[in-house]
Amino acid sequence: MNPDFKSLTIKTGFNIRIFNDFKEINARHKKCLNLNNLSLINTSSPTPQSKRNE
Amino acid sequence: MNSLKTTLFFGLLFSIFSCKTADGIATRTERPKNVILLISDGTGLSQISSAFYFQDKTSNYTRFENIGLINTSSSQEDITDSAAGATAFASGIKTYNGSIGLSDDYKDAKTIVEIASENNVKTGLITTSSLTHATPASFFAHVKNRGMENEIAAYLPKSGVDFFAGGGLRFFSGRNDNLDLIAALRAEKFTIDTTSLGNYNSIKSDEKLGFILADNALPKMQEGRGNFLAKAIEAGTDFLSKNRSPFFMMAEGSQIDWGGHNNDAPYLIAELIDFDEAIGKALDFAEKDGNTLVIVTSDHETGGFTLAAKKNKRDDGSEYSDYREIGPTFSTGGHSATLIPVFAFGPGSENFKGIYQNNEIFHKIINLTNWKIKQK
Numbered sequence: 001m002n003p004d005f006k007s008l009t010i011k012t013g014f015n016i017r018i019f020n021d022f023k024e025i026n027a028r029h030k031k032c033l034n035l036n037n038l039s040l041i042n043t044s045s046p047t048p049q050s051k052r053n054e
Numbered sequence: 055m056n057s058l059k060t061t062l063f064f065g066l067l068f069s070i071f072s073c074k075t076a077d078g079i080a081t082r083t084e085r086p087k088n089v090i091l092l093i094s095d096g097t098g099l100s101q102i103s104s105a106f107y108f109q110d111k112t113s114n115y116t117r118f119e120n121i122g123l124i125n126t127s128s129s130q131e132d133i134t135d136s137a138a139g140a141t142a143f144a145s146g147i148k149t150y151n152g153s154i155g156l157s158d159d160y161k162d163a164k165t166i167v168e169i170a171s172e173n174n175v176k177t178g179l180i181t182t183s184s185l186t187h188a189t190p191a192s193f194f195a196h197v198k199n200r201g202m203e204n205e206i207a208a209y210l211p212k213s214g215v216d217f218f219a220g221g222g223l224r225f226f227s228g229r230n231d232n233l234d235l236i237a238a239l240r241a242e243k244f245t246i247d248t249t250s251l252g253n254y255n256s257i258k259s260d261e262k263l264g265f266i267l268a269d270n271a272l273p274k275m276q277e278g279r280g281n282f283l284a285k286a287i288e289a290g291t292d293f294l295s296k297n298r299s300p301f302f303m304m305a306e307g308s309q310i311d312w313g314g315h316n317n318d319a320p321y322l323i324a325e326l327i328d329f330d331e332a333i334g335k336a337l338d339f340a341e342k343d344g345n346t347l348v349i350v351t352s353d354h355e356t357g358g359f360t361l362a363a364k365k366n367k368r369d370d371g372s373e374y375s376d377y378r379e380i381g382p383t384f385s386t387g388g389h390s391a392t393l394i395p396v397f398a399f400g401p402g403s404e405n406f407k408g409i410y411q412n413n414e415i416f417h418k419i420i421n422l423t424n425w426k427i428k429q430k
Contacts, residue, residue, distance in 0.1 A: 037407060038122060038123065038407060039121065040099075040121060040395075042103075042106055044107075
């Protein structure tokens, strides 16, 4: 059985806040919304990064 | 303050999700002439992330602009194995774990190698495991179980593959059934080299080329495999693009998965960095060529690999997570169900964005290239 993406629950408080904001945007700009753009970010702070490069 | 936050949030969101992007990209029909599919077996986002923390060079993953995610579940299991995972890429179907190129009801599922070959497109397969191992096998064989490696090897001579490089010599030569598959390959116009990735320039374009360089898998990076994968990609692109032929090539970094199964982070990371180097070779070719689509993905994640903080001890002996240093950990000796990243570059690469099923990769390639699927 494959998971249904629509049934995925968003658990953390942070994500719930984003999700609510997002619903609002979705309602206001429905035609403009595109969930197909993904980006990745590196979240290291500068200190450990520079330590690694020593 | 709250309204400022809201404005910033909306602004950021709209800079990412613009109308132009939403409407424009989906309808683009730029067609690639060549397709290179790079599969890093057992590689989730944490494995990929190690390319950003455990080498001095900038990772070649940064060269991709189009990124997607795939669900890799097989037809009957939430967590796939490499056979079902590769069959999804190779034939566009979800099937049961263990299947090599067969559907749930044991019917042959035509592979992209067979389809390309019927469309006069040259084809190549490269692996750091045995050529008969689940991932490469799913691109040219049709057997009920991945363990049937003698049967899998017998498919290769007439498979439509024009170039291959990998291990698994014992399945082609010196077999218990006395079947000489090296002779069978030579009868199909293959030049076979079992010693090294040697000179291939003198080989004519209507001939084929195969390198079988180990009895089983090729050695680990830690045991001196060297730059086989990058060199094989270079050799494959050179050979297959002779006379400006279109080509499809699949290259697999097999042993990232094995590092995951062994819960051996140094093994896994060395293999991942080797795969990163191989990505660079494929992208170099694609950038120069301009008509090549490069897709980089994985069949599944292995090991539940995590780039957690290293555990250190205080003077009183109590343990703490030291955020200054990474201490990789594992949560399983098997595979996991995490969504897997897809990176794409070149003509049509924007079609690989979004979240979709693993077998869609096959259909996206077929739709983009317009290779015709002939009925049997």
